[in-house]
Amino acid sequence: MINTLVQAILLGGYYALIACGLAFMFQVMRIINLAHGSLAILSAYLVWMITDALSLSPFVSVLIILPIMALIGWLLQRVILERATQGGELLPVLTTFGLSIVIDNLLFQQFGANTRSLASAVGDLSWESYEVFGLWIGKLPVIILGTAIVVIGGLDLMLRFTSLGRQIRATAFDPDTAGLVGIDARKIAALSAAIAMMTVAISGTALGLRGTFDAYAGAPQLLFAFEATIIGGAGSLWGVLIGGMILAIAQSVGALIHPQGFLLGGHFIFLAFLFARIYLTREFFSLHHWFGKGTKKVVKHEN
Amino acid sequence: MKIKRSNAYSKLTLISSMLLFVMLMMVPFFASENVLERLTVLFIYIILAAMWNTLAGFGGLISIGQQLFFGLGAYATIRLANAGIPPFTALLMASLLVGLLSWPISKFMLHLRAAEFGIGMWVLASVGHLLVNLDPLIQGETGTSLISLNTYNIEVRRILIYLVGLVCMAGLLVGLFYLLRSKAGIAMQAIRDNEDAADSIGIDAQTVKTWFFIFAAFGTALAGGLWLAQASSFQPKTYFSVQWTAYMIFMVLVGGIGRFEGAILGALLFFIVETWFAATGVWYLVGLGAVAVFCSLFLPKGLWGLIETRLGICLIPVGYQVKGHVLKDGTFKEDVFNEDAFKKDALKKGKP
Numbered sequence: 001m002i003n004t005l006v007q008a009i010l011l012g013g014y015y016a017l018i019a020c021g022l023a024f025m026f027q028v029m030r031i032i033n034l035a036h037g038s039l040a041i042l043s044a045y046l047v048w049m050i051t052d053a054l055s056l057s058p059f060v061s062v063l064i065i066l067p068i069m070a071l072i073g074w075l076l077q078r079v080i081l082e083r084a085t086q087g088g089e090l091l092p093v094l095t096t097f098g099l100s101i102v103i104d105n106l107l108f109q110q111f112g113a114n115t116r117s118l119a120s121a122v123g124d125l126s127w128e129s130y131e132v133f134g135l136w137i138g139k140l141p142v143i144i145l146g147t148a149i150v151v152i153g154g155l156d157l158m159l160r161f162t163s164l165g166r167q168i169r170a171t172a173f174d175p176d177t178a179g180l181v182g183i184d185a186r187k188i189a190a191l192s193a194a195i196a197m198m199t200v201a202i203s204g205t206a207l208g209l210r211g212t213f214d215a216y217a218g219a220p221q222l223l224f225a226f227e228a229t230i231i232g233g234a235g236s237l238w239g240v241l242i243g244g245m246i247l248a249i250a251q252s253v254g255a256l257i258h259p260q261g262f263l264l265g266g267h268f269i270f271l272a273f274l275f276a277r278i279y280l281t282r283e284f285f286s287l288h289h290w291f292g293k294g295t296k297k298v299v300k301h302e303n
Numbered sequence: 304m305k306i307k308r309s310n311a312y313s314k315l316t317l318i319s320s321m322l323l324f325v326m327l328m329m330v331p332f333f334a335s336e337n338v339l340e341r342l343t344v345l346f347i348y349i350i351l352a353a354m355w356n357t358l359a360g361f362g363g364l365i366s367i368g369q370q371l372f373f374g375l376g377a378y379a380t381i382r383l384a385n386a387g388i389p390p391f392t393a394l395l396m397a398s399l400l401v402g403l404l405s406w407p408i409s410k411f412m413l414h415l416r417a418a419e420f421g422i423g424m425w426v427l428a429s430v431g432h433l434l435v436n437l438d439p440l441i442q443g444e445t446g447t448s449l450i451s452l453n454t455y456n457i458e459v460r461r462i463l464i465y466l467v468g469l470v471c472m473a474g475l476l477v478g479l480f481y482l483l484r485s486k487a488g489i490a491m492q493a494i495r496d497n498e499d500a501a502d503s504i505g506i507d508a509q510t511v512k513t514w515f516f517i518f519a520a521f522g523t524a525l526a527g528g529l530w531l532a533q534a535s536s537f538q539p540k541t542y543f544s545v546q547w548t549a550y551m552i553f554m555v556l557v558g559g560i561g562r563f564e565g566a567i568l569g570a571l572l573f574f575i576v577e578t579w580f581a582a583t584g585v586w587y588l589v590g591l592g593a594v595a596v597f598c599s600l601f602l603p604k605g606l607w608g609l610i611e612t613r614l615g616i617c618l619i620p621v622g623y624q625v626k627g628h629v630l631k632d633g634t635f636k637e638d639v640f641n642e643d644a645f646k647k648d649a650l651k652k653g654k655p
Contacts, residue, residue, distance in 0.1 A: 034367070034422070091599055093367075093421050094556065094595065095596050098592045099592065099596055101595070105585045105588040106589055219545060223426055264430065267426055267430045271427075271430075
């Protein structure tokens with residue numbers, strides 16, 4: 001039981017990693033990017049290709065694709081999202097969904113139906129474990145959880161203390177007024193998308209290291225990321241970390257109850273949180289309602 | 304200012320669609336089996352497009368999870384048929400049941416907005432898929448088939464499915480037409496155009512959205528049941544695939560979102576594209592996605608919107624038409640032509 005819990009918390013680290021980019025874009029640009037999962041798979045393939053071609057460690061390859069994904073994020077914002085957001089809140093949903101179909105099928109066209117994994121490229125790391133109080137804890141999941149904490153912490157610190165972070169917060173709160181005080185909202189939005197895509201690159205790599213992926217694996221990743229974000233309260237990045245862990249714990253409990261209950265457990269906890277959010281108060285479940293004054297800013301959305 | 308609900312075009316549409324319906328009823332007498340099967344598929348696409356358009360175009364609700372109702376419609380049909388109910392009765396009952404089920408779902412989901420609603424529906428579709436898999440009758444992903452249809456011989460079956468498909472499509476389109484012209488429909492179109500403004504004049508958005516949600520769920524379930532009758536085998540993975548919603552989005556976006564005619568035009572185009580390009584497999588899907596992105600960015604009203612604005616045609620009058628036009632400086636100018644003709648006519652007859 002304790003073992004299940006520990007493994008679930010580690011898995012939650014991966015969910016937090018994939019969700020933080022989605023939550024970040026949602027907070028800054030009010031967009032839920034439906035191509036998020038597909039872009040994660042795209043970066044997993046890119047890492048796989050570079051690792052394979054140059055016989056590098058995936059941990060090095062991911063450094064190479066960070067700027068590539070940042071560029072993709074920049075282009076995504078400039079070419080598609082900027083135009084879509086002008087047409088109301090529904091168009092971004094349609095365009096990013098269309099984009100995810102394009103990406104998924106292009107990946108399938110390029111790489112075929114075989115599943116791929118990065119695990120073989122890191123050798124022993126994929127199965128090495130620490131023994132702590134009689135529990136076996138995999139090194140890789142610990143690294144992924146650590147990365148999630150570093151990425152979320154980094155984003156949080158960046159938003160709080162840097163000039164760029166202040167500009168992003170200002171743009172998120174009110175783009176027009178931000179423009180009045182000399183902030184180039186277009187540039188900030190494109191930069192934010194680039195930053196979000198860099199987290200996507202890291203999460204795609206984590207996905208490839210943890211197990212296998214194929215061209216159509218993007219949709220479930222999007223659902224996990226979305227569920228972790230909503231469970232975490234959509235209000236803060238640290239909430240996403242808690243949300244990811246709750247999601248993973250619910251999935252593990254589901255799997256204990258019924259062999260096919262893994263996904264159902266996650267979906268049910270998500271629906272329960274959604275239900276609670278709708279029928280209890282909205283603020284009740286966001287983390288900064290309980291602790292902290294930190295990077296609060298998304299109180300404005302909805303209504 | 305003259306306000307009317309129909310015009311010469313719409314009367315023409317009424318007559319020609321009646322003629323078309325009668326002609327389509329005759330088709331089984333002379334068409335080949337292949338033509339019948341393809342036409343049945345076309346009817347199902349039109350239903351799917353019209354139902355998604357009801358939700359998105361008129362309700363402003365972008366659902367990525369309509370495959371939930373499609374799959375449940377097929378599943379419930381199998382369940383009821385397995386209980387001994389004749390297949391076509393089971394189809395109708397299943398759709399009604401799914402429509403009923405969508406009521407509590409709507410109570411919950413309609414609190415969400417935009418992307419949250421969209422992905423939330425997707426999660427529900429996944430839940431539906433997983434739960435259906437648990438039913439021993441379905442045998443997990445292996446699936447099962449609608450055995451009770453075998454009581455009809457193959458030719459009779461094909462014609463029956465065709466006719467049921469045709470009647471379902473016509474019935475749903477007529478139902479949608481009257482729903483849109485009803486008070487609720489006008490309210491819905493007001494909500495689509497500006498929810499806050501609609502709210503301020505006392506329109507209860509939630510109730511109206513609930514009705515549209517249930518109607519779309521019912522129609523999509525019917526389409527799912529028809530697809531089951533047509534394909535006869537049921538694999539949960541195929542029916543609960545997000546691809547169905549992708550098709551609906553493509554049809555509606557290309558045809559013209561929020562236009563009654565648009566969904567039908569989109570379904571026709573999709574049908575043609577599928578017939579020609581489906582063999583290209585993956586590139587076909589890439590193309591569909593790319594065209595959907597292009598349309599939503601550069602052609603927000605779709606092809607029908609383009610036709611409507613350029614030519615001023617309105618075939619199916621679901622709204623009110625004001626005779627006149629807005630001048631460049633923003634003032635409204637009535638079309639005096641009709642008025643003058645009317646006055647001259649009246650003078651000739653010696654009436655004031």
